[in-house]
């Protein structure tokens with residue numbers, strides 16, 4: 001044990017055993033550790049008890065409508081890019097009962113949900129995911145109304161980030177200014193360094209809580225050389241990202257192209273299945289449903305993730321507003337990349353690429369935007 | 384207290400699986416029996432009482448002349464008529480006959496084909512009479528069946544979503560089997576309701592709940608072909624329990640299909 005408390009913003013070195021001790025230290029404090037693990041052919045987020053639960057020696061190849069696990073030749077634990085789940089799955093749960101009510105002597109009594117919010121410690125969180133959580137904070141916490149479910153879970157959480165050094169083909173955080181390096185928003189941030197005969201981590205300290213956790217485990221000073229290696233790893237990651245989304249004037253480009261023929265082209269390919277919205281770490285829409293039992297004695301109110309791709313989403317008296325697939329895809333993309341700025345003062349996209357990989361039709365927003373842009377430039381050129 | 388709503392359950396061409404889902408309600412069956420008056424349900428009781436009924440649940444498709452007229456009589460007797468299951472909402476698996484000459488099949492199967500009187504097509508209830516609601520599935524989900532009854536009793540709209548299976552699949556936290564394992568999954572074009580059972584067990588969705596609200600079945604079929612599947616395989620994917628539902632027909636009969 002190191003009796004000393006490392007400084008905030010300093011960096012130290014731990015090895016694999018140290019990581020194991022870190023997981024144990026977090027668990028001792030009563031947190032449930034959520035980190036990367038293998039689930040049905042993907043590196044997804046799930047409960048982690050010990051270091052062996054991590055995807056040791058695995059990575060994944062990603063592309064439009066494509067995700068495949070791959071074996072690595074080493075025992076890396078974090079050399080993969082963002083997977084199917086994100087923090088959203090835990091702090092903005094996909095379904096939750098808001099309350100129930102029972103009938104009693106001609107009246108009814110409301111039973112609040114008394115379950116305490118889970119205390120999550122997220123391990124392996126990427127820069128784009130921190131940016132996404134920041135966006136969800138603005139929407140769900142910092143607006144006029146703050147969501148108590150999100151607030152409790154988010155406020156309770158510990159974040160152990162991982163600096164990306166193996167981006168995938170669908171990543172474009174460099175275009176969105178969200179990664180691959182996480183600068184803030186974490187308690188601790190690890191950079192995994194694997195060399196011949198060595199497997200170690202540079203740990204950046206983000207908060208007092210992070211420093212306290214470190215003080216409970218073995219660590220040593222990170223040599224300047226090791227710190228340079230860590231810097232170089234994320235720089236190389238940034239340089240390896242090929243995918244681009246040109247954000248220059250994007251807000252106006254989409255706003256001004258409501259009737260662009262390319263929307264029809266996308267509608268010819270889109271299944272209106274809603275997957276893109278469900279995997280997007282910033283999409284937050286929910287539906288609230290009341291139900292009653294057969295005997296009419298109890299009622300419940302549930303909140304579930306919804307999607308702008310469903311007809312019911314815009315159902316008002318007389319029918320749905322956005323009936324065509326075209327109008328629904330257009331709504332999603334323009335909200336995400338244009339109106340989001342008006343509403344929440346940032347883009348709604350962090351460049352994680354989930355909507356590209358997990359769209360069963362392989363629709364790629366970076367290409368759709370490029371197509372709208374190209375055609376727009378052309379028309380402007382001929383004017 | 385107002386009188387309990389009177390319910391009738393009627394069977395057409397079907398396997399009885401949907402009616403069994405009703406009997407399968409075990410825990411809720413007592414509450415159900417207390418809340419409604421099950422007046423006609425031959426599968427459950429030989430005590431069959433005459434209509435009219437407040438709610439009629441119809442299982443099965445129309446495949447005989449007799450049934451084609453019987454459904455009109457039932458419609459007249461039921462204030463609310465609900466088609467339950469893939470047979471009654473889409474024609475069922477027996478609608479595969481619609482692409483073939485059923486007389487030939489009858490001749491091959493039965494020793495005395497002259498005793499068999501059947502229509503050339505298996506058609507959904509809504510082809511014959513107006514219906515008030517549809518519960519999809521092969522079989523229907525017991526949860527949705529109870530939701531429908533509870534909602535009707537409480538006078539509220541039932542929470543029966545018409546979006547895709549993918550929505551339920553993602554809410555469950557599944558890893559998409561189409562993307563991560565290249566399995567043929569009809570989820571993106573199939574209506575939710577089953578709780579994404581098959582993807583939850585590592586199989587692609589078979590489409591038991593029929594086409595979703597605005598399904599792009601043709602695009603999905605193209606995608607399945609592009610990924611290297613044989614034409615016959617893709618046609619078969621769309622020709623199962625809900626083969627005769629129009630969007631599935633579009634996919635299986637599209638240009639170039641067998």
Ligand code: SF4
Pocket residue numbers: 276279280281282336348349350351352353354355356365
């Ligand atoms: S829009 Fe797509 S790339 Fe952007 S944050 Fe959402 S899922 Fe990631």
Ligand code: SF4
Pocket residue numbers: 269270271272273274275276277309358359360361362363
């Ligand atoms: S863009 Fe892709 S994931 Fe999104 S609704 Fe369309 S087909 Fe589904």
Ligand code: SF4
Pocket residue numbers: 275360548549550552553557558559560561562568569570571579582587588
């Ligand atoms: S496994 Fe099937 S149902 Fe689930 S998300 Fe993928 S395509 Fe949709």
